[in-house]
Amino acid sequence: MACLGCRLANGREAIHTVYEDDFVTCLLDHDPFSEGHTLIMPKRHAVELEELDDPLAKAVMEASQIVSRAIKLLYRPDGITICQNGGVFNELTHFHLHVVPRTAERPFSEFWSAARMNPQSQQLSRTREMLSSSIAAIIACQ
């Protein structure tokens, strides 16, 4: 599996998975903009948004809704930004949708700079536990 994104989405690399189904894996960004910053990645290789077939596109959207609900429950952010970078701006060359909790004080322009959290692995593990528990509770209520 040559593609790093495919390896991440299929658990072949050390990742912090918060949710997965048959189509997608939702994992914590290793260098998050904010706590709870999650990536939604197809398990099957795809690069651009328009390459996603209907079931996969639906799975990506449903996962983004589940993750957003969990982030809101857990962190009470002022808002959530969801974004995807295509072409040369996709440094992973594998489709990934960012789900980013935001506070009003922090401009999103910092997303594109080096001002990331640079968390320890322990902190990511704690975030993973909290977010995956929140997601499990949401799914149990559906």
Ligand SMILES: [Zn+2]
């Ligand atoms: Zn891939």
